[in-house]
Amino acid sequence: MASAHPSQSDLSPEDPRAPADATGAESPALLPPTPAFSPLYQQIKSLILRSLQAGEWKPGDMIPSEFDLAARFRVSQGTVRKAIDELATDNLLVRRQGKGTFVATHAEQHIQYRFLRVLPDASAPEAQVPAERRIIECRRLRGPAEVARQLDLKGGDSLVQVRRVLSFSGTPAILEDIWLPGAPFKGLSLETLSSDKGPMYALFEAQFGVRMVRATEKIKAVAADADAAALLGVEVGHPLLSVERLAYTYNDVPMELRRGLYRTETRHYHNELN
Amino acid sequence: MASAHPSQSDLSPEDPRAPADATGAESPALLPPTPAFSPLYQQIKSLILRSLQAGEWKPGDMIPSEFDLAARFRVSQGTVRKAIDELATDNLLVRRQGKGTFVATHAEQHIQYRFLRVLPDASAPEAQVPAERRIIECRRLRGPAEVARQLDLKGGDSLVQVRRVLSFSGTPAILEDIWLPGAPFKGLSLETLSSDKGPMYALFEAQFGVRMVRATEKIKAVAADADAAALLGVEVGHPLLSVERLAYTYNDVPMELRRGLYRTETRHYHNELN
DNA sequence: AAGTGGTCTAGACCACAAC
DNA sequence: TTGTGGTCTAGACCACTTG
Incomplete structure (x- = not known):
């Protein structure tokens, strides 16, 4: 030059x-x-x-x-x-x-789920026992307007909804509802998800070529409704942490909306500020 | 060279x-x-x-x-x-x-409390109306063991405790308990705090030469106790976001422990992940 | 015009990993 | 030994701010 x-x-x-x-x-x-x-x-x-x-x-x-x-x-x-x-x-x-x-890559992210900010209260920084995952359902639907809006979709576009429960040493801890745009995730099924081990985002990369790059979260305290109470093993009204995540691929394209309900009696959401 | x-x-x-x-x-x-x-x-x-x-x-x-x-x-x-x-x-x-x-500096941080991650749900990124602050008490005490431990103090060392309520347009939103090591904050009083306008961390800089540099937070969902319920205007048992912050000065020296209880019916804790 | 941060280059050498 | 990222330098010029 x-x-x-x-x-x-x-x-x-x-x-x-x-x-x-x-x-x-x-x-x-x-x-x-x-x-x-x-x-x-x-x-x-x-x-x-x-x-x-x-x-x-x-x-x-x-x-x-x-x-x-x-x-x-x-x-x-x-x-x-x-x-x-x-x-x-x-x-x-x-x-x-x-x-x-x-x-x-989300695979081999050696030790952690990239976007999961949950730690046990007695926080030895390690000792992060792996979560047991149980997929409750996986279905396709024409999405709710609010979900579609956040994913930049038309009201009538197809969506995949996944519901699952994460447990730590046998005790249910997190209930998650996940919405994905139907088109890029064609072929995603309960079987695919259930048989997979490893982070879900790694599966998205490998199977669908979708790489999650960043995310924003909105966190609230809510009371458990009957549904959540049953799945998480708490009483109705029990305080739960609601974590609503919008995950993006390249170019700020939203590709996943996820709403988690966390039991926080013995763990917490950890955040670093600077 | x-x-x-x-x-x-x-x-x-x-x-x-x-x-x-x-x-x-x-x-x-x-x-x-x-x-x-x-x-x-x-x-x-x-x-x-x-x-x-x-x-x-x-x-x-x-x-x-x-x-x-x-x-x-x-x-x-x-x-x-x-x-x-x-x-x-x-x-x-x-x-x-x-x-x-x-x-x-925390002063003239043009538009925002540096470490406050709360936004209204209908999130126009601006429109962040300034909070009204009301100091409820400011007293010195020999600190609880757990607080002293986190601040790297001996059990018997003196502490300052501050309790305040933040409100948005007249509605109480956040109840905060703040613990500070007594020595560096000698002279901090209810009057000092009440007469001050502007971020508390700016006052810490100007009056005590203590600059908060980074912080970690542990976030949980809890049920309001009688105390919090009264001060925040909710019923006992109402779900609240508990935000426990440890703030550090230079060299990773912890200088403030703060526990906030947030009402999150119309606002949320915002976080960016990447 | 002077001062300060911001960009860009070209070349040298160090630290680390793999063959 | 080779190839790759990591550090360091010296010098040139651009962009922004202030007098």
Whole structure:
């Protein structure tokens, strides 16, 4: 690269055109005061992201080395590095010194369910005994309006609903209702789910090519209704933690709505603030 | 700097000796497999951190420019930059392009209580009406053993306890009990607290030089007892969100234990997962 | 115009893993 | 030994803010 600083839109390596706005979650859609400047490494970042979405590299795969990518995009290694840095802090990529950079995966997330924030009260940080999972039902339906809205679907679109109970050492602890868009999850059945061991999100990756990337949660305290009380083994009215999660794939596309009811007599939802 | 890579412990700029282990939250205290290697920028990071703790730069102050710090520590600007980058993502420093780098502060945190994760259900991300605060009591006592333990105090040490209620548009919403170590907060009184407007953590900074840097929270669903029910205007047994927060200053020193009971009929605790 | 953070480059060398 | 990520440097130029 001849000039030290390719002053915007100098990018034309192997990909047709660089998007003016890279991150996608930035511009407030109202009169950008700056004419949409985005640094090179952001453009590289979104090119890499595009390859991830397109499935060029699959979860668990090693992506090309920093130097290879630098050559491919015709930028310096440091610029690629900064792009990868951000993708790594977003948990889309995982760096392993001496080995390479890999596409993150929910499988082999060595020790934990990526999005499950529950810990036993006597919190030895380990000792996280694996949960026993029991699928109660899995059915297809035309979804409730509110669910459809949150998943960016039309009112009449098909949905999959899954209900399951998680138990710790025999005692029921969490009741979950999960809604998924029908189209991407065609073929998901009670048998598939029941026979699977390992995180559900790992199954989504392997079977349906859907990778959950981030999520938001709304947490409330609610009273157990008759249904929940029966399934969780508590009295009606018992306080339960309601955790409503919206999980997203790449590009901020919502792909799962999940409502969990947690018994919190001997465990808690753990959160780190900074 | 003559050699391109000062191979460990070449650091002797204006500070006597660089600590072998920089971050403090890393080594498991058990047979370090590597002989405690820590990169230069980590050492710079902890030198800057030390200056922050020592009060060399106070909350809101501008710290020296990257080049000044580079000269002072006798490293390159890029190395200082990486150190500052990490401190900025930890929310200890705030970068402002064109102006400088500033010590973060809970005052003028333009729009939000830094650690309060509560949002109204109909979540227009703004419209966060300011809460009305009412201090119910502020007293000194010899602390309960469990509280003392979490604050790393002896059983007999003095504590300050504060109880207050937060309301939104006239309706009580949050009941908080706050425990603080007596020594650093000598002089804290009901009057001080009541006459203050603005975040409590801003007052802690300004009056007591204690800056809260991070926190952990344990969240549960509980039933309102008589006390809480009366103060929050709900019936006994009403489900409440219990949020137990341990807040830390620099160096992972716990400085506040806070237990909040939240009414969540029309609002929720919001969390982002990635 | 001067000062500060932000981006980008090119090249050197270190640490780690695998062959 | 080789390849990969990780650190460090020195220098250039861009973008933003202030006088």
